[in-house]
Amino acid sequence: MNRDWANIRKDFPILNDTSHVYLDSAATSQKPQSVINAITKYYTNQNANIHRGIYSLSEEATMLYIASKEATASFINASSYRSIIYTRNATEGLNMSALLLENELEEGDEIVTTVMEHHSNLIPWMKLAQRKKCKITYVKVNEIGEIDMEEFKNSLNSKTKIVAFSHISNVLGTINPIDDICQIAKRNGAYIVIDGAQAVGHIPVDVGKYDCDFYAFSSHKMFGPTGLGVLYIKEELLDRFDPIFYGGEMVSHVALDEFKYNELPWKFEAGTPHIAGGIALHAAIIYLQEIGIENIEKRNLQLLQILQTQLQDLPYIKMYGTSPQKSSVVSFTMDGVHSHDIASLLDRDHICIRAGNHCAEPLVHSLSCNSLARVSLHIYNNEEDIQKLLISLKNIYHKLKNG
Amino acid sequence: MDDDMYRQYILDVYHHMQHKYIIDNATHTYTGFNASCGDQVKIFLHAEDGIIQDISFTGEGCLLSQVSAEMICAFAKGKRMKEIEEMHLDTLLDILGIHPTPTRLKCIELALVTLKKISTD
Numbered sequence: 043m044n045r046d047w048a049n050i051r052k053d054f055p056i057l058n059d060t061s062h063v064y065l066d067s068a069a070t071s072q073k074p075q076s077v078i079n080a081i082t083k084y085y086t087n088q089n090a091n092i093h094r095g096i097y098s099l100s101e102e103a104t105m106l107y108i109a110s111k112e113a114t115a116s117f118i119n120a121s122s123y124r125s126i127i128y129t130r131n132a133t134e135g136l137n138m139s140a141l142l143l144e145n146e147l148e149e150g151d152e153i154v155t156t157v158m159e160h161h162s163n164l165i166p167w168m169k170l171a172q173r174k175k176c177k178i179t180y181v182k183v184n185e186i187g188e189i190d191m192e193e194f195k196n197s198l199n200s201k202t203k204i205v206a207f208s209h210i211s212n213v214l215g216t217i218n219p220i221d222d223i224c225q226i227a228k229r230n231g232a233y234i235v236i237d238g239a240q241a242v243g244h245i246p247v248d249v250g251k252y253d254c255d256f257y258a259f260s261s262h263k264m265f266g267p268t269g270l271g272v273l274y275i276k277e278e279l280l281d282r283f284d285p286i287f288y289g290g291e292m293v294s295h296v297a298l299d300e301f302k303y304n305e306l307p308w309k310f311e312a313g314t315p316h317i318a319g320g321i322a323l324h325a326a327i328i329y330l331q332e333i334g335i336e337n338i339e340k341r342n343l344q345l346l347q348i349l350q351t352q353l354q355d356l357p358y359i360k361m362y363g364t365s366p367q368k369s370s371v372v373s374f375t376m377d378g379v380h381s382h383d384i385a386s387l388l389d390r391d392h393i394c395i396r397a398g399n400h401c402a403e404p405l406v407h408s409l410s411c412n413s414l415a416r417v418s419l420h421i422y423n424n425e426e427d428i429q430k431l432l433i434s435l436k437n438i439y440h441k442l443k444n445g
Numbered sequence: 446m447d448d449d450m451y452r453q454y455i456l457d458v459y460h461h462m463q464h465k466y467i468i469d470n471a472t473h474t475y476t477g478f479n480a481s482c483g484d485q486v487k488i489f490l491h492a493e494d495g496i497i498q499d500i501s502f503t504g505e506g507c508l509l510s511q512v513s514a515e516m517i518c519a520f521a522k523g524k525r526m527k528e529i530e531e532m533h534l535d536t537l538l539d540i541l542g543i544h545p546t547p548t549r550l551k552c553i554e555l556a557l558v559t560l561k562k563i564s565t566d
């Protein structure tokens with residue numbers, strides 16, 4: 043790699059044009075210029091609807107959209123772009139997974155998930171379980187924020203039809219042992235649904251190796267645009283399942299008394315998709331690949347270690363999620379100071395962090411907290427950002443602690 | 446009005462709460478809860494003939510939610526219940542003397558909403 047990290051930071055215009063110290067990449071990442079350019083270029087020079095035009099402008103847009111799918115497939119090692127469905131976001135992908143699996147469930151069947159899930163990977167299963175009168179088992183998290191694997195094994199039985207879990211926790215940062223979980227779930231004959239929202243663009247992802255059935259993620263957390271998500275589904279399932287949405291583009295033949303589904307993956311993408319988003323996601327993937335996902339993983343680990351070491355020195359800070367298998371997300375509390383006050387006061391120093399329950403209320407409560415402050419780092423952050431954070435945190439503590 | 450939600454006066458109130466305890470002759474109590482952030486305020490109130498004779502609170506949450514509860518208790522003591530029922534958020538903001546950001550407004554509102562629930566019960 044011939045670029046250094048200081049130069050990579052310069053690829054993100056918002057970090058140069060404002061004085062913000064952006065430490066909330068787990069909520070959404072910032073965008074490199076190449077992604078912003080791809081959107082502008084599409085609407086300026088390439089805009090046309092896809093699949094339908096006979097003219098070359100439409101054909102070009104169609105090719106760009108398909109190229110995006112191919113890039114996404116190869117980025118997560120899916121065998122073909124026929125498995126890649128574009129959605130609005132990870133949440134939509136997880137909801138679609140639950141809807142597609144509805145007919146596979148019978149009353150009394152079981153779904154296994156974990157306490158650490160984001161609401162997006164929780165509520166769709168709670169709703170599905172209600173509709174189909176199924177039971178959900180929640181695997182607990184140990185003191186350092188890892189899934190209890192013994193409990194996971196014990197929670198599976200012959201009635202378990204679905205195992206749904208996050209690749210990386212958005213609160214604890216824990217990178218779950220995905221290979222082991224998938225192997226165990228497969229041996230039990232369950233469908234595997236993975237919430238990869240925090241993983242893609244951070245660590246190598248290989249759906250082929252996991253042999254999972256569903257893998258959902260969001261473009262906006264991996265340097266791509268908002269409004270676009272990806273749902274990988276194993277091809278053999280896509281052939282078997284009926285789509286959820288019906289309309290244009292998802293059919294190849296329509297008469298008044300019959301219709302025929304289009305080929306994959308278009309069968310699952312009714313209506314005009316987010317074409318600009320797909321093309322911009324491709325630009326994001328190219329950007330990630332140019333830097334190299336292993337380099338990104340290493341960089342983030344370095345930043346994480348600097349942050350953790352610094353926070354450890356502050357006796358009034360308690361960190362949650364200290365697994366050695368961890369992404370660059372650090373959640374913490376400060377003695378006597380509420381996380382919303384921390385976030386508001388940091389904001390005055392132009393430091394952006396998240397505070398609250400992080401759309402993972404059951405997890406936050408299981409840690410005996412109401413609210414956590416969360417710092418999440420990405421490759422464009424640097425030691426200076428961390429130093430600024432630390433100085434502000436110390437000031438906040440001294441300002442707000444009693445007396 | 447001050448843009449600084451954490452100016453010295455607010456911090457002083459926070460560090461020297463006068464009404465954060467439980468009164469034992471409460472005629473009314475009510476707990477308010479902000480589900481999205483976990484802030485909690487429980488108000489204890491002793492009323493006679495529609496007049497608030499004594500009032501206190503307990504709670505847990507961000508500084509703004511607790512300071513707001515403290516200052517609303519100080520304000521409400523001796524007032525008619527009816528007056529509190531009609532109290533507007535702007536009045537509370539005037540008492541506090543701050544301009545919160547939109548997301549923090551609900552922290553300040555919690556004590557007022559809780560107190561109004563009591564007085565309309």
Ligand SMILES: Cc1ncc(COP(=O)(O)O)c(C=O)c1O
Pocket residue numbers: 068069131132133134160162163208210211212237239240260401
């Ligand atoms: C672990 C996890 N799952 C799912 C989501 C939902 O992503 P989106 O809001 O883009 O649908 C998020 C985003 O916050 C997340 O962190």
